[in-house]
């Protein structure tokens with residue numbers, strides 16, 4: 001491409017991010033305003049060619065992958081990534097961040113003359129937090145490289161066969177996608193893993209990598225790779241530019257700040273709102289330079305500005321409708337089942353994801369939903385009981401065998417209509433097509449996790465719904481979300497349940513006064529409890545799920561401890577929410593200690609109340 005052509009294209013991209021009044025706006029403004037001629041706030045009005053990508057790659061993106069034009073974040077970030085700068089990208093879930101780094105890497109690698117070879121080893125490393133995300137990124141990469149057969153994609157991840165991975169590394173992988181633990185293992189133990197030509201390190205879902213406890217591994221990886229970067233013969237050999245590191249996430253927090261400090265060099269930030277960046281950040285170009293505070297001193301003025309930004313608002317998909325449903329603990333299970341039934345009755349072909357806090361809870365609900373048959377009029381012997389839900393149900397969590405995990409992930413991807421029950425292992429980065437609704441049956445904890453969970457729907461400008469279950473004692477969580485500008489409307493539960501049970505109510509004389517006493521909920525709860533008590537396997541699953549649920553509830557951290565207080569739970573009601581007629585007693589020592597503390601607290605409260613009452617009387 002000639003210089004004049006390059007200049008023309010650059011101008012076109014810049015023009016695309018200017019407002020009508022001619023005032024230059026930052027990259028983030030573009031996203032917020034839904035500008036660049038984009039009516040939907042998702043796609044840019046320029047083409048991939050305008051971003052300077054190679055014509056063959058652009059043609060492939062368009063014709064084989066169906067990507068007609070770049071998304072806004074792609075239009076903003078790709079030219080900067082191509083320029084070789086370290087970059088931190090912050091954009092909402094489902095806005096196409098994977099292509100932000102893969103397309104420039106492929107573009108730059110395919111241009112190398114002479115062509116790169118397998119024997120040159122690894123040029124780019126993409127680090128992701130989970131196995132599923134690793135495979136997903138690898139599959140996109142494979143599709144992207146279709147026309148560039150000499151660039152070899154590969155992945156290494158926990159749960160796979162080490163020696164097969166070694167053999168693949170020995171042959172040479174040009175772009176490697178990896179989870180941190182397994183990568184470190186190969187860096188230390190696989191001498192045939194050639195990485196002296198490594199030019200890019202990408203941290204996708206950067207904050208999650210750290211939350212999962214990979215901080216130490218990441219430090220070691222960076223240290224390990226830094227030693228071959230500083231090797232003077234690398235520059236002599238290849239005349240290389242310095243290594244380029246990229247960091248991406250839909251949510252930024254202090255942990256990302258830490259990682260940015262150790263991995264990015266004079267980075268450019270893309271996708272942050274101006275008001276969040278504070279007036280201290282330079283506004284001279286399409287992008288904002290990261291304040292120099294990140295280079296070391298936490299206490300510098302600019303560093304503080306950056307940190308305070310990190311505690312700020314989160315970006316959510318524009319067409320996401322968010323609601324919460326307030327349900328008393330003992331009715332949670334019946335309400336969940338009823339809502340799922342309503343959703344699938346309304347539209348039998350759709351995909352829904354339900355998030356639980358523990359693997360045991362996923363296993364229990366999965367078994368229940370697959371086995372439970374019920375008819376609202378089952379008192380009549382003539383009526384045959386039906387499966388409660390008629391959709392395909394799948395589960396995904398971290399305790400599953402590697403193959404089962406992969407199968408679940410792939411079938412939910414492929415199905416047109418299905419229900420996925422999962423833990424947070426599915427919260428990050430996974431791109432399941434056409435998910436209509438996300439139900440958070442167990443609260444997510446940190447607001448970041450809320451954002452990522454709901455981000456599995458309403459992707460790339462599509463519509464989506466999110467429903468958060470809260471017990472009455474947990475409603476303060478809404479304030480926690482509001483602190484991050486996330487606000488939810490209430491789901492009209494009573495009305496919806498009445499609608500579901502119209503015929504059922506006709507045959508029952510008592511009118512419901514509350515949800516707990518609603519004939520439909522009571523009948524369904526009773527049927528579930530009888531069903532569970534009749535099967536030892538399911539009963540055991542319910543008991544384990546109960547125990548680990550309570551343990552998970554006690555594990556909420558920081559401010560959230562004030563909202564999710566195990567002391568406030570009625571454990572008999574919790575047991576009911578697992579279809580148990582009685583509270584299981586087989587609990588671990590730590591739980592007994594908690595229970596003791598709870599009793600003691602209650603006693604103390606009681607005696608102080610008594611003292612107050614006595615005082616009043618006297």
Ligand SMILES: Nc1ncnc2c1ncn2[C@@H]1O[C@H](COP(=O)(O)OP(=O)(O)OP(=O)(O)O)[C@@H](O)[C@H]1O
Nearest residue numbers: 067069070071093094095096097098250429431460
């Ligand atoms: N330019 C484009 N045109 C059409 N579709 C695109 C384009 N870029 C990406 N996509 C599609 O958009 C979806 C979301 O992309 P991707 O998974 O990269 O989003 P993300 O921002 O990384 O989301 P998350 O934050 O949840 O990880 C994918 O199905 C991807 O194939």
